[in-house]
Each structure stands twice: as C-alpha cells, then as structure tokens.
Ligand code: B12
C-alpha cells in the first residue's frame with residue numbers, strides 16, 4: 001500500500017507564530033508528531049509519504065501515487081481538512097481521519113471514509129489489515145488508552161526538518177487534574193502515562209543524529225503530571241545534554257504547582273528547560289474555584305510565576321476570559337496581573353465550551369450551548385455558549401485586553417521584568433574570590449543573527465513602533481547583554497503578537513454590527529441561529 005499522510009493547514013492565529021517564523025526563515029513552528037507516530041506504526045511493507053501543508057504544497061502527483069490518505073488535525077484545522085478530504089473523494093481516493101479533531105467533531109461531519117477516535121497505538125494493526133483487505137469500518141474507537149511503552153520512535157525521515165523552528169518529543173499523555181473546560185483529560189485521560197527514560201533518550205538521539213541542534217518542545221499535556229517520573233527523566237536528560245553538546249533547549253507545558261517543588265525546578269534548569277507554558281487562566285480566585293482549577297488556588301499566582309522565572313525559565317501563560325464568575329472589572333484585573341507577572345507571551349483567549357468536556361455538558365444542561373465552536377479561542381469574535389456577562393461586552397473587553405498587553409511599550413516592559421528575574425546580573429565578587437564556573441550560553445547563534453537582521457529591518461526600519469523598538473534594542477545590547485539572544489527572540493515574538501492584535505482589532509471593527517445583532521438574538525431566545 002502507498003500511504004499518504006497529510007497535515008492540514010492552520011489558519012493564521014496567535015498560536016501560529018507566523019509573523020515571527022518569517023524572521024527565522026521557517027515555515028511552521030512544529031512538525032505533525034501525531035502523523036509521524038502513525039507512520040511508524042503502519043506496516044513496514046507499506047510505502048509512506050508525508051505532506052504537511054503548512055510547509056509545502058499538496059500536489060496532484062502525491063495524490064495520484066497514494067492508495068490511501070491518512071489525515072490528522074486539531075479542530076481548528078477543520079476547514080483545510082475538509083477541503084483535502086473533498087479533493088481526495090473527487091479522485092475516488094480512500095481517506096482516514098484521526099487526531100484530536102475526531103474527538104471534537106462528529107464522525108459524519110468529517111466526511112471521510114474512515115474516522116479513528118483516540119490513540120492509534122492499540123488499533124492501527126487492525127485498521128491497516130482491514131484497509132488492505134478492503135473491509136475497513138467507518139468508525140474505529142480505541143477501546144483503551146495505550147501504555148506509552150507501545151508508542152514507537154516517530155518517523156523523522158518523512159518531514160522536512162529545516163522548515164520548522166522547533167522539533168517535538170512526547171514523554172507523557174494525560175493530566176491528573178480536573179479542570180472543567182479541559183478536553184485533554186477527556187481525550188488522553190487523568191492518569192499520566194509516561195514513556196520510559198530510554199524511549200525519550202532514543203528520540204533525542206534520533207534528532208541529534210539527524211543534525212538537529214535547536215529547541216525541542218516536550219509536547220506533554222502536563223510534563224509534571226507524575227513528578228517522581230519527571231525527575232528521573234530530567235536527571236537522564238541533563239546527562240544526555242552534557243554529552244550531546246550545545247544546542248538543545250527544551251520547552252514544555254506544566255501545571256502551576258511546579259512552583260512548589262524547588263528540586264523539580266532546579267532539575268528542569270539543569271536539563272536545559274528554557275520555557276514552560278502554564279495554564280494560569282484568571283487572577284480571580286472565584287473563577288478558578290468555579291472551573292475546578294483548584295491547583296491554582298490558595299496561593300499567590302504572581303509569586304509562583306516569579307519563583308519559576310528565578311530558575312531561568314520563561315513562563316508563557318494561558319488566560320481565559322468569560323467564566324460565569326467574571327465581573328466587569330475582570331479586564332482591568334487581567335491586564336494588571338499580566339503586567340506584574342513578567343510574562344511576555346500571555347495567551348489570553350475567550351472561554352470555549354469544547355464538545356466532550358464537563359463544561360460543555362453543564363452548559364448544555366443549562367440550555368446555554370450555541371454550537372460546537374470552531375476550536376479557536378484566541379482569534380474569534382463569537383462565543384459558542386451564552387455567557388453570564390453581556391456577550392458583546394465580553395468580546396469587546398477581550399479585544400481591549402489584547403490591545404493593552406500587546407501595546408509595544410507594555411510588551412517590552414514585561415520582557416525586561418522577566419529578563420531581570422530570569423537572568424539577574426551576577427552578584428559582585430568579594431575581593432580575592434574566584435569566579436564560579438558557569439556553563440556559558442552562546443551570545444549569538446547563526447539563527448539568532450538572522451532573526452536579528454530581519455528584526456532590525458522589519459521592526460526598526462519599516463515597523464510602526466520604531467522608537468520603542470530601538471530603545472529596547474539599545475537596552476538589550478547594554479543592560480541585558482548577558483541574555484541578548486533571549487531578549488531578541490522575545491522582540492521577534494512580540495512582533496507576531498502586535499501584528500495579530502492589529503488584525504484582531506480590524507476584524508472587530510468589521511464585525512461590530514453582526515456581533516451586536518447576534519447578541520440580541522442570544523438574549524431573546526437563549527440560542528443563536530446558526
Ligand atoms: C504541540 C501542540 C501544539 C503546537 C502545534 C503542533 C503541531 N504541529 O501540530 C502549537 C503550540 C503550535 C499548538 C497550537 C494550538 N493548539 Co495544540 N497541542 C499541542 C499538543 C500539546 C501536542 C500535539 C502532539 O504533538 N501530540 C503528540 C501526538 C503523538 O499525539 P496526537 O497528535 O494526539 O496523535 C495520536 C492520536 O491522536 C492518533 N492520531 C493522530 N493523528 C492521527 C491520524 C490517523 C489517520 C490515525 C489513525 C490516528 C491519529 O494517534 C497518535 C498516536 O496515538 C496537543 C496536546 C496533545 N496531547 O496532543 C495540543 C492540542 C492538539 N492543541 C490544541 C489546541 C486547541 C491548539 C490551539 C487551537 C490553541 C489555541 N487556543 O489557539 C492552537 C492552534 C494552532 C495554530 N497554529 O493556530 C488542542 C486540540 C483540541 C481539539 N480537539 O482539536 C490540544 C489537544 C490541546 C488542548 N486540549 O488544549 N498546539
């Protein structure tokens with residue numbers, strides 16, 4: 001069989017990093033690890049090709065070559081995914097759709113010949129056999145969540161590695177917490193399932209052997225879901241990194257209780273972790289309690305963030321507006337919190353009731369669900385549920401928050417606050433005291449240099465906020481010389497968020513009327529007409 005694996009295109013969103021990637025000469029942030037894993041699970045005798053439409057074109061000759069097309073994706077990729085399925089159907093080509101999208105969109109709406117719900121490890125053998133025999137069923141649902149020891153080494157040979165800014169490795173699936181809005185725990189479960197240390201090291205080794213020397217995203221739902229195991233892995237990663245030499249830096253996602261474990265933070269630092277994405281959600285404790293985000297309560301969120309930053313780890317934060325408990329002052333409180341947090345990359349989104357979640361079930365019981373949503377909560381002007389606050393006010397407030405936090409000056413202030421905490425000036429040595437040996441970070445790499453030149457041209461010469469940019473650049477080169485690379489990377493990321501925020505404002509202006517009328521419809525009937 002000739003199997004063509006296709007990854008649909010992402011729309012332009014805050015998370016696409018599109019405008020920052022241009023600076024680095026990259027086309028997408030990360031490769032489609034789900035499809036690379038599926039490829040490794042398919043029978044060895046099958047021939048495989050992978051087309052990620054985010055970095056290359058899907059050509060008719062690829063489709064002509066294929067006997068079967070396997071697609072993966074998130075809910076947000078549905079438009080592109082459906083267009084590809086349609087293109088295949090027009091040629092009479094068999095299609096299989098899997099990945100997170102199949103857990104959020106009903107199988108019939110995906111229009112594929114076969115839909116796979118859940119993780120591939122336990123059912124791919126049966127699917128492949130039945131595809132060969134021509135007896136494959138319309139829907140396959142994984143009966144159980146497989147242990148991670150059954151997950152193979154992803155097939156790295158299928159991707160065009162140089163077109164991505166970051167490579168990915170998955171260590172665990174699932175998260176022990178129980179946040180009401182979360183679909184992770186519905187798709188991947190609440191018991192963290194981890195790979196063996198040797199499996200992870202083999203994946204890193206594979207990347208190293210392929211010439212990769214850059215950042216690696218450990219794409220776990222919650223890297224510290226099982227702290228004891230994470231520590232064991234981190235010790236091994238630190239040792240591996242010492243032998244592998246410079247270049248590898250890690251990013252991951254974790255829960256905020258990371259801040260409670262100094263050993264864990266130190267181990268992450270030693271293993272080369274440079275940033276961590278945390279779901280902070282809201283500075284309003286009643287919102288955290290009502291959404292069951294209890295691990296974020298009974299603590300100072302700001303102090304927790306600062307503690308993590310003090311280990312040289314950048315915190316990226318996820319924030320949500322639209323909880324039932326949100327009052328009108330939530331917008332100001334959110335901006336104030338983000339300013340004080342020193343979190344440059346703050347992903348503020350509108351609450352979305354993802355199908356399959358506890359939130360969706362509750363809102364449906366309360367008659368407040370409008371539709372299944374589109375999977376995008378950071379670039380949208382419509383909600384898929386009836387909020388407690390006036391919907392138009394909520395959407396307007398959200399856009400206002402984005403404008404304020406991605407205002408050039410406000411953004412650079414946060415970057416500086418973070419740099420001061422994560423890369424403090426070394427303390428003055430006492431007379432006669434010898435300098436401690438510290439592992440030196442490269443001041444400037446080839447990629448950094450390329451980004452810097454592009455950044456000077458786009459932001460400093462043609463940008464809209466040249467004065468703020470040059471002021472920041474001057475400070476980065478003098479006061480923050482010790483972490484100049486990190487400062488410039490964040491300047492480039494800021495450019496993406498500034499462009500996206502401008503686009504968001506334009507979209508709001510254009511949509512101002514429809515938002516209001518749709519809103520009236522909501523308040524009168526409790527349902528928006530689709
Ligand atoms: C890394 C990551 C990203 C990366 C992009 C990675 C990429 N190239 O696709 C970044 C950071 C850019 C990102 C962004 C977003 N992401 Co994201 N992301 C992830 C994360 C953490 C890991 C993805 C991964 O590599 N997994 C590892 C692989 C091995 O797992 P897998 O893809 O599920 O594949 C397995 C099965 O699904 C199945 N399978 C997969 N495909 C196929 C295909 C076939 C044919 C078959 C048979 C089986 C099969 O088999 C595989 C092995 O078991 C997941 C969480 C997760 N646990 O997966 C969220 C996740 C996929 N993201 C999610 C979301 C919502 C987003 C955003 C929309 C967030 C936002 N608010 O804007 C954005 C959209 C992107 C954009 N450009 O705008 C949701 C998707 C929910 C959904 N139901 O669609 C997830 C599940 C997390 C969550 N609940 O919040 N994301």
Ligand code: SF4
Nearest residue numbers: 175177178179182184
């Ligand atoms: S901590 Fe994150 S992954 Fe875990 S349940 Fe809450 S939202 Fe989901």
